[in-house]
Amino acid sequence: MDGSGDRDSKKRKSSWRKDPVAVREDILAVATQEFAAHGLSGANINEIAEKTSTSKRMIYYYFGDKEGLYCKVLEGVYASLRNSEDRLDVEGLEPVAALRRLVEATFDAHANAPHFIRLVMIENIHNADYLRKSRIVPKLNRSIIEKLDDVCTRGKAAGKFRQGVDPLQLHWLISSFSFYNVSNRATFSASFGASLYTKKTQAILKARATDMVLSTVVIGHVPTTWDAPAG
Template sequence: MNGSADSPANSRKTSWKKDPEAVKENILAIATEEFAAHGLSGANINEIARKTSTSKRMIYYYFGDKEGLYCAVLEGVYSALRRSEDLLDVAGLEPVQALRRLVESTFDTHANAPHFIRLVMIENIHNGDYLRKSDIVPKLNRSIIDKLEEVCARGKAMGLFRDGADALQLHWLISSFSFYNVSNKATFSASFGTSIYSKSQQSILKARTTDMILAAVVIGYEPKSWN
């Protein structure tokens, strides 16, 4: 016996036909939460399907299998992070201010992207195997290196930056401070309390992170937040 016209199954079929892209976005949004919470092995496709406006069959139709969905989730969180960086227009800023803006923005973006941090931690457990399958992420990640290279080139040309200033090394340093602030929040809080995660303390940490990066790169820079 077929379901009624307004049954959940029929409603899902209608949504697939009307707006398949919205269905895919819904699947990815729920899957991002599930994979971030439970990892690749712990996330359950049946649970993802139950929370979405579609079905397990349609998840497989769009993404192939569970690993395909996980890869799509990884690409999605990297895309979101890089889009926020791409919106930063630093070309019109003088080099020191441009680098400051990039450091501060990275710190804030990571703080506001806990799912991204969790998924990167999970992917590191898998030795980056699934990330290597992506043709999209390497291209996405290139944009922030290009931006830092442009800032470094201008800074050196103006005699403001040290000759050894390197875009890839800078990205590693900036990401390290910003990532650890989120990735180790639970264990750090368990060991030392949560005071460092208050709004005022986070503001100080961001300022000191920025100072340390600028002091390493900018000739004669005197850190201000440590006074």
């Protein structure tokens, strides 16, 4: 034996000791891709360890077990999405403009995070059993409802929003357009072709989804995007 295995082991231990936070983040980044690609049952801890130059033992040291790692991955992708929403400055906008920005930003955030969509789909297969174990995700999800509640309250007070508009139901509606656009891309493209997924057509779909939400919420809103050519 040439001792290369021993040298690799010493190198890994050195990196753990020098920057354990970076190692942990690296494990989570790789695990996110693995769980999104293969699901909870299909993801392989040994492969995650190999791709992060750590070890199965070290992964379990940080996360307890495979399910513990999966739960942390779920919390991470939810945190990333909610953080992007939290950075949106809608408090300074008038209500209609604020709602428009939220719808457009949600559409873009989902389109740019296919791993988030896949993980949510996987977790639905598990009936949200692991999501329910998290104390973090419910707190994270409250932020978008609070943001929509503020916009809705201001919109109703200004006489611009319908009085029956509910923030949670509105979040469901906005998420539906944004989520489906990504979750069913493969099957939709296989059935009808990929014409809806060009950069130009995605921009049109975002504008039309925004128009439909505003038509539901904003008194007197007249959609205009449907008068434009489809492509």
